[in-house]
Amino acid sequence: MAVEDAEQYADLLGWAASKGITDTPPELEWAGDSPTLGFSLRIATFPEAGGRGLTAARELKLGELILRVPEEALMNGKSARQDVELARVLASCPSLSDVQVLCVHLLREIAKGRTSERYPYLVHLPRYYHTASFYSSFEAQALQVKDAVSMAEGAAQSCREQWLEARPVLGKLELGRRFSTFQAWLWASATIASRTLYVPWDEAGTLCPFGDFFNYACPGVSYDSPTSTQDTSVEDGDSYGLEIRDRLRDGGFEHDRAEYCFYARQDYQEGQQVLLCYGTYTNLELLEHYGFLLPFNPNDKIHIDLPSVDELNPGASRGCQEAVSPKDLYIDHEGKPSFSLLSNLRLRAAPASLLKTRRHLALAGQQISPESDKVLFQWLKTKCQTILRSCSTSLQADELLLKIIDAHPAMVQIQKFLAVCKDDTASPSIRSDLLFNASEHLHAVITHEVEGFIASVSHSDASSTSSLQEDLRLERWRLAVEWRLGFKKVVMRCISRCSRL
Numbered sequence: 001m002a003v004e005d006a007e008q009y010a011d012l013l014g015w016a017a018s019k020g021i022t023d024t025p026p027e028l029e030w031a032g033d034s035p036t037l038g039f040s041l042r043i044a045t046f047p048e049a050g051g052r053g054l055t056a057a058r059e060l061k062l063g064e065l066i067l068r069v070p071e072e073a074l075m076n077g078k079s080a081r082q083d084v085e086l087a088r089v090l091a092s093c094p095s096l097s098d099v100q101v102l103c104v105h106l107l108r109e110i111a112k113g114r115t116s117e118r119y120p121y122l123v124h125l126p127r128y129y130h131t132a133s134f135y136s137s138f139e140a141q142a143l144q145v146k147d148a149v150s151m152a153e154g155a156a157q158s159c160r161e162q163w164l165e166a167r168p169v170l171g172k173l174e175l176g177r178r179f180s181t182f183q184a185w186l187w188a189s190a191t192i193a194s195r196t197l198y199v200p201w202d203e204a205g206t207l208c209p210f211g212d213f214f215n216y217a218c219p220g221v222s223y224d225s226p227t228s229t230q231d232t233s234v235e236d237g238d239s240y241g242l243e244i245r246d247r248l249r250d251g252g253f254e255h256d257r258a259e260y261c262f263y264a265r266q267d268y269q270e271g272q273q274v275l276l277c278y279g280t281y282t283n284l285e286l287l288e289h290y291g292f293l294l295p296f297n298p299n300d301k302i303h304i305d306l307p308s309v310d311e312l313n314p315g316a317s318r319g320c321q322e323a324v325s326p327k328d329l330y331i332d333h334e335g336k337p338s339f340s341l342l343s344n345l346r347l348r349a350a351p352a353s354l355l356k357t358r359r360h361l362a363l364a365g366q367q368i369s370p371e372s373d374k375v376l377f378q379w380l381k382t383k384c385q386t387i388l389r390s391c392s393t394s395l396q397a398d399e400l401l402l403k404i405i406d407a408h409p410a411m412v413q414i415q416k417f418l419a420v421c422k423d424d425t426a427s428p429s430i431r432s433d434l435l436f437n438a439s440e441h442l443h444a445v446i447t448h449e450v451e452g453f454i455a456s457v458s459h460s461d462a463s464s465t466s467s468l469q470e471d472l473r474l475e476r477w478r479l480a481v482e483w484r485l486g487f488k489k490v491v492m493r494c495i496s497r498c499s500r501l
């Protein structure tokens with residue numbers, strides 16, 4: 001963790017204080033004192049856990065009020081309509097959604113440059129994002145799993161549709177070409193997706209200066225290590241040494257104070273990263289909305305479709321079927337079937353003769369008979385094996401590919417790697433150590449994907465592809481590989497669990 005140079009953020013801290021943003025508890029404020037920051041929180045960088053974030057400037061206690069951001073500093077649909085010119089143009093286009101309104105508001109403020117009253121805040125917003133709408137077709141396909149690929153392709157498509165609908169408004173506001181392009185819209189919508197906080201009156205949420213520096217804490221996990229990195233070597237059945245807790249409410253808009261208030265979700269030592277729970281997300285949802293993955297995410301799940309009514313027990317009369325919500329049918333991060341998946345599989349696997357008297361057992365989470373449990377776990381195991389077979393690379397290939405990308409984190413490096421791999425005359429000493437022991441098949445699979453990635457980057461609009469853009473695409477491809485590897489690990493855990501049971 002590196003505490004950020006106060007100079008670098010002096011403009012933001014000064015502006016925040018002028019807006020009444022403060023991390024001093026109300027009981028310690030002296031009447032007439034101007035608000036300040038730095039008493040409870042400091043801006044710092046956590047390379048392994050979210051990059052820029054907030055660190056405890058002193059010991060903080062669970063439940064303590066640690067930051068207050070007055071309504072005047074927030075940026076949302078209400079503040080958009082306080083801008084007279086913007087309100088007039090928005091009134092002429094009432095069909096825009098809350099998210100579109102906030103995108104327009106953000107782009108209008110950015111287009112004002114230094115003359116924007118919010119410039120000291122806006123200038124510190126990230127320049128780039130890895131949220132799903134930025135995924136190219138190659139990166140989306142690299143997710144491999146059908147639902148994940150459609151999520152990424154759909155995100156880019158829906159962002160484009162929203163931009164097309166909002167274009168007349170951007171035109172009327174005369175923001176200038178640079179701030180009206182699809183690229184600018186993508187940036188604004190990713191800013192909103194990854195940084196807004198919940199408010200009850202606006203579906204887009206609110207941008208909350210300084211409050212949007214908090215990195216994410218997963219509900220149910222207590223972050224005890226000072227840098228908040230978690231053990232990533234997850235073994236089946238391991239308790240991971242983490243304390244599982246209920247979700248705490250750690251931030252929200254308080255009408256009586258007219259402030260967005262943040263509370264410590266646990267005790268923190270000075271220097272420890274202070275985190276905020278944005279909600280309960282699977283890793284795919286984190287990737288979609290926030291552009292990152294958690295190495296350990298107890299809320300991760302994989303959806304499993306139920307077999308047809310007589311697939312497990314052909315010809316048997318099933319009687320009436322329980323109504324079941326698809327979202328409850330999943331295997332969790334440990335590879336365990338959810339309660340609803342297990343009980344519905346039990347009802348489908350049991351012979352009709354037993355169902356009459358033992359149906360209630362399945363509904364109470366108990367076995368109907370050892371034989372029918374065997375049938376259902378065999379079915380689940382086969383289903384998981386089919387899921388893995390439908391992916392174009394194996395878990396081992398993904399692990400190796402991830403190591404290769406990590407060892408070659410820039411486009412020029414990955415290009416050199418490919419050149420060496422394909423050069424039959426290269427001596428073993430200059431060939432990559434990483435592929436040295438790989439089988440011919442693995443070698444071919446890896447080379448094929450690396451080649452595909454490089455081709456996809458060079459086929460994209462060459463005039464606008466800078467080396468920075470290429471490196472960002474490499475990072476997105478890496479995230480896609482990391483996600484599918486995590487997915488396959490969960491499926492593998494389910495297979496070993498089924499084999500044991």
Ligand SMILES: C[S@@+](CC[C@H](N)C(=O)[O-])C[C@H]1O[C@@H](n2cnc3c(N)ncnc32)[C@H](O)[C@@H]1O
Pocket residue numbers: 048049050051052053126194195212213214215216217289290291292293
């Ligand atoms: C609300 S912002 C948090 C502050 C942000 N790091 C910044 O520099 O402004 C949310 C973004 O921070 C990053 N982030 C937050 N929590 C993270 C975590 N636990 N691991 C990795 N990245 C994280 C992601 O890029 C996410 O989209």
